[in-house]
Amino acid sequence: MTWILGFYVLLVLYLVYILWMTLGFIRFLKPEPPEKRPPNAKFSITIPMRDEAKNLPDLFNSISDLSYPTSLFEIIFVDDDSRDDSWKLVRAFQADHREIKIYLVSSQSDRNNEAGSEEKLSPKKNTIHKAISLSSYPYILTTDADVSLPEHWLESYNTSLHNSVADLVAGGVVIEKSTSFLSRYQHYDMLSLQAFGLGSFKGRQPVICNGANLCYKKQAYLDAEVNLGTAHIASGDDVFTLQGFRKKGLEINYISDPESVVWTKPLESFGELWQQRRRWARKISSVDSGYIKAVGILVTLMQLTLVLSLILGFWNPEFFVFLVTGFVLKFMVDGFSLSSMAKVQELYFCWTDFLKVSLVYPFFTLFFSLTSLFGKFEWKGRRYSK
Incomplete structure (x- = not known):
């Protein structure tokens, strides 16, 4: 009993x-989307990649369809020692789209963190830090190489930043569904994480976001020293960034505009899903x-x-x-x-x-x-x- x-x-x-x-x-969601603002925010889009050759064509197509003025954004691909044709594919895309400022660099360099300590950055964090150090614009937008970006992605962030004083804005991520049960499991599991994330933001306790769709001010990121104490952890570039901004008392917001949501592919095997969940669990255990x-x-x-x-x-x-x-x-x-x-x-x-x-x-x-x-x-x- x-x-x-x-x-x-x-x-x-x-x-x-x-x-x-x-x-x-x-209760906090607005019934009508905010009025779109004229484009003026400048974005540096950072895309870490490792062995993403099979996913890059879909990403390239979505980049080509972005409706934001090309003079207001740049894209920085950082290759993390890929063993496939990722580097060649980005080079070819770069040559075919000279109207877009596209940069491709290698992450293989000094991996000491920005504070100059002896703690080494994990590969994923190193790629993001490398991209940010090379960026030219005041707003950083992080995403992944296995996503598809919506056409009005940058307009949505431009409007959100115009309507608030946020130093960090988190966006939504959807996992595509296919006929496989595993993809449907991942779709609804990600939806639950998105609900928890949005709920935590609206409850003034923002604790989770997704690095596949995350925007923040470059200077605020550098001031927050987000990698101190967590640089060695393989994952968590997103939640530790959020944690660093919170500790500094910076303004944090969530963009609920459906046109800001990015789509990503499901993992194909249970083994991959298991390894991903183990990686996620390690970062959550280190979140303060x-x-x-x-x-x-x-x-x-x-x-x-x-x-x-x-x-x-x-x-x-x-x-x-x-x-x-x-x-x-x-x-x-x-x-x-x-x-x-x-x-x-x-x-x-x-x-x-x-x-x-x-x-x-x-x-x-x-x-x-x-x-x-x-x-x-x-x-x-x-x-x-x-």
Whole structure:
């Protein structure tokens, strides 16, 4: 009976939190998009890449379709020792689009951080720092080589920056869905992260953002010294940047304009997804935020109660009752939250797909959480311990 009571208490806490978070960002969203402002902000777009030859053509097509004046932005590709034809493809794109200021540099250089300490920057952070050091414009826009950029991406940021005094503006990221179940899992999992991110921004507790769609003032980035103490961690260039801006008391905002959302491809295998989640877990454990860790524990424990109820129900039918009750309530509340986030990004939300994902979500979450605690992980041909 004590276990059952504890499970129900945990369920109530989880449902209340998800509803509070969702109602928070719904309440603050404007029903009408802001009026577009004439282009005047200048952007340096930084794109780190390593072995991205298969993804670059889609990125190139979206860059070609950008409607922002080419005189107001530059693109800096930083190659992180790619082993494929990424370098050649960027060179060819550069030659075919001389109207766009495109630069291609190698990240293989001194990897001491900007503070001059002996701490070395991880490869990903090094590529971003290298691009920023070479940038010419006051606003940095970071993205990835496996994304597709919306046509009015830069106009959206130009308007957002004009309408606020933000030093950092975070944008949305959507993972494309295909016919595979794994892509649908990643799509809805990313949607949940976007909902949590937007909820944290609107709740004045911004703790998570995505480096595939992140804009900030160059000088503010340099002043915030975002890599101090975290330079060696393989991932987290986004959340540690956000953390650095928060510590400096800088103004932070979230852009909810659907035309600012970038699309990225899903990982193709479970092994790749597992390694990615292990990489993400390592960065979250190093984030200086009790809030994000508390939410992570709450979500993990909620999944654990569902799995335990499935097992314990064979000895005590009351656990089966909790399993059905908990799953149905969780499915409805999670669906309300994610469908609301989908409306923000003008996405189609399929309840049938979400139901299928919800059935395996507790097992995936527990597996990723437990296996992320031990051993090294691999990412793009390199092994890391953090």
